[in-house]
Amino acid sequence: MKLDPVDAVVVGAGAGGGVVAYVLARAGFRVVLLERGREIPFGESGHDELRSQRTTVLGNAFGPDDGYYARQIRSPLTGRFYRVKPSEGAYNNVAACVGGGTASYGAMAWRFHPKDFQMLSSYGLVAGSTLADWPITYGDLEPYYERAEHEIGVSGKAGANPFEGPRKKGYPMPPLPYNQEAARLAAGARKLGWHPFPIPMAINSVERDGRAGCIACPHCVGFGCEVDAKNGTQNTVIPRAVKTGNCTLLTEAVAKEILTDAAGKAAGVAYYHQGRLQEQPARVVVVACSATETPRLLLNSKSKAHPSGLGNANDWVGRNLQGHAYSGAYGLFEDEIFDGTGPAARVALCDFNHGNKGIAGGAMLANEFIRLPYLFARSVRPPRMPRYGLEFKKYVRDNYKRSAGVKGPVQEMPLWDNRVEVDPKVTDHWGIPVAAITTRRHPRDAETGRFIAERAAEWLKASGARETWLQVANLNGTGGQHQAGTCRMGKDAKTSVTNPHGRLHGADNVYVADGSVLVTNGGFNPSLTIMALAFRTGERIVRDWRKA
Amino acid sequence: MPITRREAAAAVATFILPLEAQGPAEPPRLGFFTPNGAKLIEIIANILIPPDEFPGAGDAGAAYYIDKQMQGPYKDKLDMWRAGLFTFSSVVKHHYQGRSFLTLSPDEQKQFIDSIAQGSVPALRGIFDFIYDLTLQGYFGSPEHGGNWQRTSWKMLRIEDVMDGDGHAAHGGAVKGGAK
Numbered sequence: 001m002k003l004d005p006v007d008a009v010v011v012g013a014g015a016g017g018g019v020v021a022y023v024l025a026r027a028g029f030r031v032v033l034l035e036r037g038r039e040i041p042f043g044e045s046g047h048d049e050l051r052s053q054r055t056t057v058l059g060n061a062f063g064p065d066d067g068y069y070a071r072q073i074r075s076p077l078t079g080r081f082y083r084v085k086p087s088e089g090a091y092n093n094v095a096a097c098v099g100g101g102t103a104s105y106g107a108m109a110w111r112f113h114p115k116d117f118q119m120l121s122s123y124g125l126v127a128g129s130t131l132a133d134w135p136i137t138y139g140d141l142e143p144y145y146e147r148a149e150h151e152i153g154v155s156g157k158a159g160a161n162p163f164e165g166p167r168k169k170g171y172p173m174p175p176l177p178y179n180q181e182a183a184r185l186a187a188g189a190r191k192l193g194w195h196p197f198p199i200p201m202a203i204n205s206v207e208r209d210g211r212a213g214c215i216a217c218p219h220c221v222g223f224g225c226e227v228d229a230k231n232g233t234q235n236t237v238i239p240r241a242v243k244t245g246n247c248t249l250l251t252e253a254v255a256k257e258i259l260t261d262a263a264g265k266a267a268g269v270a271y272y273h274q275g276r277l278q279e280q281p282a283r284v285v286v287v288a289c290s291a292t293e294t295p296r297l298l299l300n301s302k303s304k305a306h307p308s309g310l311g312n313a314n315d316w317v318g319r320n321l322q323g324h325a326y327s328g329a330y331g332l333f334e335d336e337i338f339d340g341t342g343p344a345a346r347v348a349l350c351d352f353n354h355g356n357k358g359i360a361g362g363a364m365l366a367n368e369f370i371r372l373p374y375l376f377a378r379s380v381r382p383p384r385m386p387r388y389g390l391e392f393k394k395y396v397r398d399n400y401k402r403s404a405g406v407k408g409p410v411q412e413m414p415l416w417d418n419r420v421e422v423d424p425k426v427t428d429h430w431g432i433p434v435a436a437i438t439t440r441r442h443p444r445d446a447e448t449g450r451f452i453a454e455r456a457a458e459w460l461k462a463s464g465a466r467e468t469w470l471q472v473a474n475l476n477g478t479g480g481q482h483q484a485g486t487c488r489m490g491k492d493a494k495t496s497v498t499n500p501h502g503r504l505h506g507a508d509n510v511y512v513a514d515g516s517v518l519v520t521n522g523g524f525n526p527s528l529t530i531m532a533l534a535f536r537t538g539e540r541i542v543r544d545w546r547k548a
Numbered sequence: 549m550p551i552t553r554r555e556a557a558a559a560v561a562t563f564i565l566p567l568e569a570q571g572p573a574e575p576p577r578l579g580f581f582t583p584n585g586a587k588l589i590e591i592i593a594n595i596l597i598p599p600d601e602f603p604g605a606g607d608a609g610a611a612y613y614i615d616k617q618m619q620g621p622y623k624d625k626l627d628m629w630r631a632g633l634f635t636f637s638s639v640v641k642h643h644y645q646g647r648s649f650l651t652l653s654p655d656e657q658k659q660f661i662d663s664i665a666q667g668s669v670p671a672l673r674g675i676f677d678f679i680y681d682l683t684l685q686g687y688f689g690s691p692e693h694g695g696n697w698q699r700t701s702w703k704m705l706r707i708e709d710v711m712d713g714d715g716h717a718a719h720g721g722a723v724k725g726g727a728k
Contacts, residue, residue, distance in 0.1 A: 047711075050689040057685055058621045058693065087621075218710045340710040373688035373701055373711075378681070388596040388665065388680065397602075400705045 005281040006030040008541070009269045010288060011255045011297065014100020015527050016513035016534040017288030018233025019148070022240055023538025024286075025247035027546070032280055033241070034253040034271055037063040037096035039234065040103060042226050047219040049372040053095060053104040054222030056087040057374075061223075062104045063096030068429035071292075072436035076476040081436055083426065092323075092437060092479040094290045098251060099234025101290075102527060106221035106345060106369055107202040107230050109154040110524035111145045111532075114138035114165040115354045116361075116411070119520045123360040129413035129442055130320055131360070134519045135491045135500035138165040144532035149200075152531060153208055153231040156200030163195070163350040173205045176214060179341035181404050184333075185367055186347050188463025199348045199366055202231040202528070211235065220343030221369040233531075253278075256432055257301040258285055258510065264305030266510045272430045284509050284545050288534070291321060291483035291515040295420040296435040298487070298504075311487070311504040316497045318420035320485040321439055322521045325473035327449030328365070328407025329457035330380055331465025338401035344370040352408070352455050353523045360444060363408030363452045363523035365459065376400055382469045404465070406456040410449045411523040412478060413442035420486050441475040449473040482526050487516035502537035509545070513537045576694065580618040585633075586611040588649055593683045595661045602704040603697075605687040613686030613695030614679075625678070632675025639669055 006029075010021045013035035021033040045052075045061040053062050060066070064086045072081040073090045084091045094101045115122045117134040125131065142165065148154075150172050158170035175198030178186060182198075189196040203220075206213045212227040220230070228235055241247040253273045259281075261267045268281035287294045295318035299309035311317055348366035356362045371380055377396050380403055386392050423436040453470040460468045490496025493505040502517050504510040513534040515526055522529065578586055590606035597605035618626060640649045640660065649657060664672045665680075686695030690711075702708045 048690050048692070050685055050693060057681070058617065058689075218707075340707065373705060373707070374685055377684050377688050390598050390600060393597050393600065393602075397704050400707070 001276065002279045002281065005268070005283070006032050007282065007545070007547075008032075008284040008286060009034060009280050009282040010286040010513075011269060012100065012288035012290070012293070012514065013098050013233065013238060013249065014094070014288060014290065014514065015102050015233060015530045016515075017286065018099065018102075018238045018241070019531050019534035020286050020288060020511075020513045020538040020541070021247050022151075022237035023535060024541060025241040025244040027542040029246060029542070029545075031241065031247040032282070033238070033247055033249045034255055034269065034280075035098050035249065035251050036254045037098065038251045039098040040224060042224040042228070045104070045224045047217075047223055047226070049374050052219075052222035055372070055375055056089075056093070060087050060093060060095070064093070065096075069096075069434070070426065070428060071434050072423045072426050074436070074438040076440060081423065089480065090477075092292060092481075092483060094292070094481075094483065097234075098238060098249070099232040102202075102232025103234050104222055104224055105232065105527060106343065106525070107232075107527075108345065108366070108525040109149065109152070109156070109200045109202040109528040110364065110522075110526075111164060111167070112138065112522040112524055112529050113163060113350065113353045116520060116522035116524075117141075119361065119411075122354065126360055126413050126442070126444060128415065129444075130416050131413055132488070132490070132495075132519050135489055135496075141529070141532050141536065142167065144535040145528065147535050148528055148531040151535075152202050152233070152236050152528075153204060154200050154202050154528070155205035157198050160197035161195070161350055163353060171200065173208060175199075176201060176203060176205045176216075176343075176346055178346050179216075179344060180339040181337045181344065182346035182367055184337055185404065185406070185459065185463045189347075189349055189459055192458065192462050194349050194351045194459070196347050196349045199345055201343070203343065204229040204231065209236070214343070216341045216343075218340055218342040218344065218370040218372070221345070254430055254432070255289070255297055256430065258287070258297065258310055260301070260303045260305055260310065260507065262305070264303070264507060266310075266507050284511065284541055286511045286513050286537075286541070288513040291486045291518075292420050292435050292437065292479070294512060294514055294516045295486045296422055296433075299420075299422045300433055306506065310510065311497050311506050313506050314494050316488065316495070318486050319416055319418070320414040320488055321418040321420055321437065321479050321483065322412045322414055322485040322518075323479040324363075324409035324482050324521060325412050325441060325445040325449045325478065326407055327363070327410050327453040327456075327470075327472045328368075328405060329453050329460055329468050329470050330382075330403060330405045331457070331460030331463070331468040332382070332399050333402045333404065333465055336401040337404055340370075342370055344368065352452060356448075356451060359448050359451055360413065361411035361523055362448060363410040365406055365408040365452065365456055368405035368407060371403070371405065373400070376403075380405065382467060404460060404463075406459055407471070408452045408456070409482060409521075409523055409525060410445060410452050410473060411521060412445050414485055414520060415440070415442055418478065437479065439477040439479055441473065441478050443475065445473060446475055482515070482521060484515040484518040484521040484526055487512045488519050489517040490519070501540040502533065503540075511537055511541060576612050578612075578615050580615045581611065584650060586615060588633075589614055589679070591649070591657055592661060592679055593686070595658050596680060596683045597687055603700050605683045605695075608687055608700040609695040609697040610683045610686035613689070613693055614682050616694035617682070617685075628674070629678070632672070632678065635671050636675060639672060
C-alpha cells in the first residue's frame with residue numbers, strides 16, 4: 001500500500017538513525033523512523049548472562065530473532081559460505097531493537113584521536129590495504145562530538161586524557177569514580193609513566209534528564225539498565241524526536257528496498273509491517289542499519305538507474321568492512337581486587353593509540369567490564385590451567401575475584417576484499433536476500449594486536465599482577481563488533497560511496513548515517529563518533545532539503 | 549561414585565543452604581532425557597566440575613539444565629546431540645568389552661572422559677565440547693534455566709549479593725546521587 005508522503009524516512013533506530021530522526025524532526029521535517037526490532041524494556045531482557053547481548057547461548061535478548069533472520073558467512077577454513085543464525089557468534093550481530101546497539105552497549109563514549117582521521121597521511125601506504133584519510137578532520141567533527149556528549153549524556157573528566165584532540169567544552173557530568181580495580185590499575189600505569197584517566201561513559205554518574213545515576217551494578221555491557229542510567233538513543237534522542245510531534249517511530253518494520261524513480265532519485269522505502277508490504281514515499285531517505293545491513297539494503301535496491309545496487313556504480317558498497325582486532329591480557333592478583341562494582345570498565349589510557357614504532361595505529365587500553373561467571377569460566381584461564389576437573393574448579397573459585405583484564409580495540413587495516421554482498425539464493429523470513437560476509441585480517445593487525453597485548457600485560461604487572469597471559473586477535477575474520485567502513489565517505493565518487501556529509505554518490509537524496517561511512521575505525525569504540533557524524537549529516541540534510 | 553538426585557539435593561542443602569528454602573525437593577521432571585540419559589550427563593558433569601566443599605556440576609542440576617534447553621533454544625541441535633551420544637556409547641562399548649558408561653567404575657569413567665577431552669577420539673570431539681559448554685552454562689548461569697541449583701556456583705564465587713539472574717533488581721532500586 002502506498003502511504004502519504006513524508007519529508008524523510010530514516011531506516012534503523014540505532015546510534016545514527018535515532019540522532020538523524022531527532023535533528024530532522026526538530027527542524028520541522030515530517031519523519032518516519034523504521035525499526036525492524038521492538039522496544040526492549042528492562043523487565044523483558046533482565047540480567048540473564050546466558051541471554052544477553054554479549055553471551056547469546058540461549059538467544060539474543062535484543063534481537064534479531066533466530067527464526068526470521070540469517071546470514072551467509074564465508075568460512076576462513078573452507079572458503080565456502082555457510083548459513084549462520086543471529087545468536088551464533090559468526091553472525092556479527094549488533095542488535096535489532098529501538099536504540100540498536102546502544103540499548104545494551106557498554107556505553108564507552110570516545111572521541112577518535114585526530115590522527116585516526118588521517119591514517120594514510122600519518123603512516124603512508126600499507127601494502128594490501130585500502131588505508132585512506134577521512135575527507136573530514138577531527139576539527140570538523142569536534143562541535144558534533146560536543147553536541148553528542150551533551151544530547152546523549154556522557155560522564156567524564158575533560159582534560160584528563162593528554163592525547164585527546166582539543167575540546168571546547170567539558171562533559172555534562174563528572175566521571176564515574178574508580179572502583180578498586182581501576183584505582184589499582186591507575187596507580188600501576190602512573191608507575192610506568194603512562195597517563196590513566198576515567199573512561200568517558202554514556203552513563204549518568206548523577207541524576208540527569210529525569211533519570212537516575214548509575215547504581216554500579218555488575219551487569220552493564222550486554223544488558224539494558226535497570227534504572228535507565230545508561231544513555232542510548234532509545235532513551236534520549238528518539239523519545240525527544242517523537243515528542244516534537246513530527247516523528248513517527250514504527251517498530252517491527254522491515255525495509256525491503258529503497259525505491260527510485262526513473263531519474264534514479266530515491267522515491268521512498270518499501271517495507272514489511274504486520275505481514276504487508278508498504279510503500280512510504282519521501283523526499284529524503286536516510287539509511288542507518290549498521291555497516292552490515294546498510295550495504296545489504298543498498299545492494300538489494302536495484303533498478304534500471306542502479307543496476308548493481310543503489311550507490312554502487314563503482315563497486316564500493318559493502319567493501320572495507322572493519323571491526324576491531326581486540327587484543328589484551330589478563331592478570332591474576334594476590335588479593336581480591338574485584339569489588340563487584342560495575343560497570344567495572346572505569347580506567348583507560350591512550351598512550352598507545354599512535355606513535356608506536358613500526359606500527360600503524362594502535363588502540364586505547366581499558367580495563368574490562370565485569371566478567372560474569374559463565375564467561376569467566378569459559379574464557380579467562382591461563383594457558384597452564386586445565387579446562388575442567390578439580391584444579392580448574394579451584395582456579396575459578398580462587399581467582400574470580402583476583403583477576404583483571406585489560407584490552408584494546410586495535411585499529412584494523414581496511415581490506416578491499418572484506419565485504420558485505422547479498423546472496424540472492426538465501427533469503428530471510430520476508431524473502432529478502434541476506435547479507436553474505438567475507439572477512440579476514442591484514443597481518444599487520446596481529447602485529448599491532450601483539451604489541452597492544454604486551455602493553456596490557458606490562459600494565460597489569462606494574463599494578464601487582466603475579467601472573468599474566470596475552471590474548472592476541474587472530475587473522476581469521478573480523479566484524480564481530482563495531483562494524484564499520486562499508487560505505488566509506490570520500491571526496492572522489494570513484495573511491496567512496498558517500499560524500500563527506502554522508503550523501504550517497506549517485507542518488508543525491510539518499511544519506512548514510514551509521515558506522516558504514518567511517519573510513520577507518522579508530523582505536524576506540526565507535527558509537528560516539530557514529531552519533532557525532534549523524535548530528536552533522538542531519539544538519540546538512542536540513543540545510544539541503546528544507547522546504548522553500 | 550554416582551549419587552542419586554535425592555542425595556545430591558540433600559548434599560546441596562547441607563553444604564551451602566542451611567537457611568534458605570531448598571531447591572527441588574523432588575527432582576524436576578525430565579522432558580527430554582530418559583532417567584539413564586540424565587544420569588550419564590550427571591556423571592560427566594561431575595567429572596568436568598567435581599564436587600568438593602561445593603557440589604559438582606552434576607549435583608547442582610547440569611543435566612536438568614540441558615534437559616530443559618534441549619526442549620527450547622537448543623531444539624535444532626537434537627540430531628547432533630543424539631548422533632553424538634550414540635557414537636559416545638558405541639566407543640565406550642568398543643573400548644570396554646561391551647559395557648556401558650554407567651557400568652564403568654568411577655576411575656574408568658574419568659579415564660574415558662580424559663581421553664576424549666584430549667581429542668584421542670576425533671569423532672567425539674564435537675559432542676564433548678558441546679557437553680562441556682552446556683555444563684558450564686548449567687553450572688554458572690542463572691538458576692532460572694534449570695541448573696545452578698540453589699545458586700551453587702554464585703555462592704562458591706561469593707557473588708550472590710551482586711547477581712540477579714531472574715531479571716529482578718537485587719540492589720534495592722535506584723540510588724539517588726549516582727555511583728558509589
